Amino acid sequence: MKSTKLMNQNIQQVFDEHIGVAQQTQVLLSGKINEVCQAILDCLANGNKVLLFGNGGSAADAQHIAAEFTGRFVKNRRSYPAIALTTDTSALTAIGNDYGFDRIFERQVEGLAVTGDILIGISTSGNSANVIKALERGNNMGCITIGFSGNDGGQMNECCTINLVIPSTVTARIQEMHITIGHIICEGIDLVC
Numbered sequence: 001m002k003s004t005k006l007m008n009q010n011i012q013q014v015f016d017e018h019i020g021v022a023q024q025t026q027v028l029l030s031g032k033i034n035e036v037c038q039a040i041l042d043c044l045a046n047g048n049k050v051l052l053f054g055n056g057g058s059a060a061d062a063q064h065i066a067a068e069f070t071g072r073f074v075k076n077r078r079s080y081p082a083i084a085l086t087t088d089t090s091a092l093t094a095i096g097n098d099y100g101f102d103r104i105f106e107r108q109v110e111g112l113a114v115t116g117d118i119l120i121g122i123s124t125s126g127n128s129a130n131v132i133k134a135l136e137r138g139n140n141m142g143c144i145t146i147g148f149s150g151n152d153g154g155q156m157n158e159c160c161t162i163n164l165v166i167p168s169t170v171t172a173r174i175q176e177m178h179i180t181i182g183h184i185i186c187e188g189i190d191l192v193c
C-alpha cells in the first residue's frame with residue numbers, strides 16, 4: 001500500500017495537471033467551443049437533433065450530455081432532442097455481432113440521423129474506429145460532425161466539421177475537459193432558451 005504522504009503528493013499532482021489542462025483548453029478552445037454552441041443552437045432551432053457516442057468513459061459522457069438535453073441542465077425549459085448511441089444493448093449487440101464492433105455507431109447513425117443533425121463523437125485518442133466510421137457516415141449524410149478528442153486529434157482531424165482537441169495526452173485529464181465542455185454547452189443553451 002502507498003503511504004499517505006505519497007498519496008497526498010499524487011492528489012496534488014492530479015489537481016495541478018487538471019488545472020494546467022483546463023487553463024490551456026480555455027486559451028486554445030474557447031472560440032471553437034463558442035462555434036459548437038452556436039451550431040447546436042442552430043440545429044435545435046431548425047428542428048434537428050444531436051446524436052452522441054464514444055467508448056468507455058466517453059460512452060458515459062455521451063449519456064450524461066444527452067440527458068442534460070432531454071431532461072434539463074439548470075433552467076426549466078423545453079426538452080431538446082439528443083440521443084446517446086451507447087445505451088441500446090439490443091442494437092449494440094446485434095450490430096456488433098452481425099457487422100462488427102467497428103460499426104456499432106455507424107449503423108445507428110445511418111438509421112437515425114438526418115441531414116442537419118449534429119453528431120458528437122467523443123474519443124480521447126481521436127482514433128477509435130467505431131467513432132470514426134460513424135462520423136464519416138454522418139458527413140456523407142449531410143450532418144454536422146463535432147469531435148471531442150485529445151492527444152493530436154487523431155483521425156478525427158480529418159472527419160469532423162469542428163474537432164475540439166484537448167491539449168493533453170492523459171486520458172483522464174482529456175475526459176475531464178470533455179465533460180466540462182459538455183456543461184459549458186448546456187449553460188450556453190440555458191442562456192438563450
Ligand SMILES: O=C(CO)[C@@H](O)[C@H](O)[C@H](O)[C@H](O)COP(=O)(O)O
Binds near residue numbers: 175
Ligand atoms: O474511462 C476510461 C479511462 O479514463 C476508459 O474507459 C476509456 O474510455 C476506454 O479505454 C476507451 O476505450 C478509450 O477510447 P478512446 O477515448 O481512445 O476513444
Ligand SMILES: [Zn+2]
Binds near residue numbers: 057172175
Ligand atoms: Zn475514466
